[in-house]
Amino acid sequence: MVSAKERRHQQVLEILQETGTATVGEMGTRLGVTEMTIRRDLELLEADGVLKRFHGGAKLDFGSSYEPPFPVREKTNAEQKRLIGQRVASLIDDGDTIILDGGSTGLAVAEYLLDRQLTICPLSLRVAWAFARSTSVKLIIPGGSVRAGELSLSGADTIDYLRGRHFDTYVMTASGLSLKEGFTEWNPEDAAVKKTAMSVADKTITAVDSSKFTRVGFVKICPTQVPAAIVTDGGATSENLEGLRRQSQGVIVAE
Template structure:
């Protein structure tokens, strides 16, 4: 098992249980205690967890938005495949709003080779797009949320309202048939609603773990987007609900993660 896969497995357990023990991880992942300790040290350095005696604990409680450092390490293969499939739906020459978050960053990586005009909703996405010679970028202004680095506030909402975009590539924190599309942060949710209102179509781009979970702030009904791009883990009942509501569902097959740079085989 590669380091990226181990890190994802550790964070998945943390998100559910709040704490992990080194002994349990060693048995679960089939690697040495030294390897587990190195993994925990690397994750703590990135702010993804806090090491405690005998193991590690979650940085925040489950009632709060998981830190970007955690989300960026989860479902990496799925996010890359989903981003690729979503961008295939975008013709050259379109004007886009590109959401933030870890999936937004995956979108920016793929968009770098396209001829489009893009309005990024986070500094991370803007930095990724700035390296592209073919993407014309429109920055929306506004305040920047610490850690998340998303643009928020009235200046962003006014800037979006001054334009009519072809497509909004939208990320979400959760989705259920009853709560609809949801977002952890209320300021981010307000910007997402403005983006949806000023784009001709919305493409929701998210891994299947978001379905069945409701975050703090409602954005729109589950039927609001034109297209949902996700992975093969999408629950069948949600798939049926979406298609019955007229939403096109596209499913990406996640490719295996590449080996981590400099990774070595596990030693006994």
């Protein structure tokens, strides 16, 4: 259960993602809380490294080559990611071999796979650790370099490991999704691993929350037509969803 404070923190980040910057007064008005409450929230979020405060407000800085730190992504659209995770899990059959991406959405998917009979290759130490309490999932950990902070696995060893195996499904996350550029990623090494994972799996299911729509990362992964299914939440505009349906094999809105 998400606490009122956690939900408010998510809403603060969503406001900043919409506007880039916002004043304490603007955020307080939109969320229906006092400015003092917003100031305390901003202090905590800044301490977590998820935003920068300035006199009277706060901001987030996003560019195509800048990857927001994991705490930002973990707190943004958390409830939507849980819905996506649950829906993605329903598309996976027991007994399957799965490549599971890292990041906050990958963690959300992992939570709904803990009690399943699956063989899972996680592409992140965070996701691998999420299965520590599972007694039914068989984990296979690829080699590779671990990115500081992100804890994703990448590099030549990870790619070689994947190329030597075959999987039923790859559950892919992405930093950005646009109708023009398709799926994109902040980090080139992570993008290379994603492309390899797609090539060694029978099908790819992409899990992206609506905050990723119209965002374009530094490196292209694939067009929207490639994944067998795209699972998202209902926060995207109807125009974007309809455009995505026209371009893709299938769109599932988790509600």
